Amino acid sequence: MNAISFSRLEQRLRTLAGFGGLPGGGVTRQAFSARHEEARGWLLAEMASAGLETWVDAAANVFGATGIRHFSPDRPVVLTGSHIDTVPEGGPLDGALGVLAGLECLQTIVEAGLTHRLPLAVAAWTDEEGRFGSLFGSRAFSGRLDTARIADMASSDGERLVDAMARAGFDAFRAGEAKVDPAAISAYVEMHIEQGPRLEEAGVPIGVVEAIVGIRRVRARFVGQADHAGTTPMERRRDGFLAAAEYAVKAREIVGKHGGAHAVANVGVVHVHPGVANIVPARCELVHEMRAPDADVLERLAKSFAALARRVAKRRAVEVEVQPMSATAPAVCAPPVQAAITDACAALGLPAMRLHSAAGHDAQNLASITDAGMIFIPSVGGRSHRIDETSAPDAIERGANVLLHTLLRLAA
Numbered sequence: 001m002n003a004i005s006f007s008r009l010e011q012r013l014r015t016l017a018g019f020g021g022l023p024g025g026g027v028t029r030q031a032f033s034a035r036h037e038e039a040r041g042w043l044l045a046e047m048a049s050a051g052l053e054t055w056v057d058a059a060a061n062v063f064g065a066t067g068i069r070h071f072s073p074d075r076p077v078v079l080t081g082s083h084i085d086t087v088p089e090g091g092p093l094d095g096a097l098g099v100l101a102g103l104e105c106l107q108t109i110v111e112a113g114l115t116h117r118l119p120l121a122v123a124a125w126t127d128e129e130g131r132f133g134s135l136f137g138s139r140a141f142s143g144r145l146d147t148a149r150i151a152d153m154a155s156s157d158g159e160r161l162v163d164a165m166a167r168a169g170f171d172a173f174r175a176g177e178a179k180v181d182p183a184a185i186s187a188y189v190e191m192h193i194e195q196g197p198r199l200e201e202a203g204v205p206i207g208v209v210e211a212i213v214g215i216r217r218v219r220a221r222f223v224g225q226a227d228h229a230g231t232t233p234m235e236r237r238r239d240g241f242l243a244a245a246e247y248a249v250k251a252r253e254i255v256g257k258h259g260g261a262h263a264v265a266n267v268g269v270v271h272v273h274p275g276v277a278n279i280v281p282a283r284c285e286l287v288h289e290m291r292a293p294d295a296d297v298l299e300r301l302a303k304s305f306a307a308l309a310r311r312v313a314k315r316r317a318v319e320v321e322v323q324p325m326s327a328t329a330p331a332v333c334a335p336p337v338q339a340a341i342t343d344a345c346a347a348l349g350l351p352a353m354r355l356h357s358a359a360g361h362d363a364q365n366l367a368s369i370t371d372a373g374m375i376f377i378p379s380v381g382g383r384s385h386r387i388d389e390t391s392a393p394d395a396i397e398r399g400a401n402v403l404l405h406t407l408l409r410l411a412a
């Protein structure tokens with residue numbers, strides 16, 4: 001059975017983690033930062049030294065390929081990849097693993113001269129973590145980028161995408177040109193750490209992803225009335241914060257009762273106005289995020305939350321306004337890709353379990369233009385987006401070999 005070189009993969013993981021590596025462990029390598037651009041240069045050189053053709057598209061996505069020099073419907077390609085950007089104070093594997101395991105697989109295939117009918121390519125997608133706009137590169141590649149928004153896209157610290165890309169040598173206004181002809185892509189498979197505890201708890205080394213959650217965010221604004229916090233009798237208060245608080249607690253109950261096994265929701269942003277101790281809160285705004293792998297469940301939850309907001313507001317004599325902020329649909333992983341992963345696991349004698357991804361991934365954009373799927377490996381303690389994110393060496397090696405044999409099956 002052909003196998004990847006784990007020592008080479010491990011060495012590259014260690015090297016990439018050095019770009020933006022933090023003294024206490026972990027990595028800060030946000031899209032288009034200086035450390036990120038150094039990492040891009042290093043990655044391109046590694047791809048070239050592995051014998052791959054390399055190029056960078058208009059959305060700053062990096063590609064390395066064997067059998068093609070650019071994407072063309074005449075030569076549909078089997079594509080793998082992930083991202084090399086990180087969240088601030090993130091870990092060394094989120095994204096980096098999928099890119100470097102993909103590179104390792106292609107290098108193994110090239111060096112061993114393994115047979116494959118279709119060409120193969122590995123991608124590093126731009127700004128997956130959404131410093132400027134989540135899943136930016138794969139969105140542009142899949143033709144889902146709203147180019148009218150590019151001028152307004154900015155990081156939370158106020159830097160504009162246009163300026164950050166210009167510094168890195170790109171024209172953000174041309175990012176839409178990264179759109180690929182879907183006929184040029186035969187299939188996409190992405191290896192990623194699970195970022196949750198399910199595989200570890202089940203003691204199973206490989207996860208075959210069935211679906212990726214859809215995510216909706218709404219802003220709910222409860223508007224009551226400011227009053228003296230000492231002199232206003234309790235029963236006369238129209239407290240915007242209390243309405244928002246009741247909404248948040250009851251919404252949690254709705255997820256438990258009507259969300260099925262996989263839906264989750266979170267209130268992660270709360271603003272109270274005017275926000276002083278001696279005034280009854282006139283207004284409270286919260287951002288409510290809901291996720292589910294099933295589109296019907298997500299729709300049902302969104303409707304239940306909106307109805308709840310109206311009920312709570314009425315009872316507490318406040319006004320409420322619920323505004324949609326963003327919505328991505330759940331993505332279904334293609335059965336042929338799931339089957340290829342399952343067959344690769346069987347050939348390698350590795351148990352696998354089906355699960356859904358509770359986090360967003362570039363694969364959800366690719367799923368809109370081609371057969372797409374994901375391979376998960378266990379995360380120690382389910383930890384991710386933090387500096388102690390890690391996976392066991394043998395878990396990484398097994399996952400990379402499953403990726404190798406999945407790619408060979410898809411390209412056969």
Ligand SMILES: [Zn+2]
Pocket residue numbers: 083094095128192
């Ligand atoms: Zn990731």
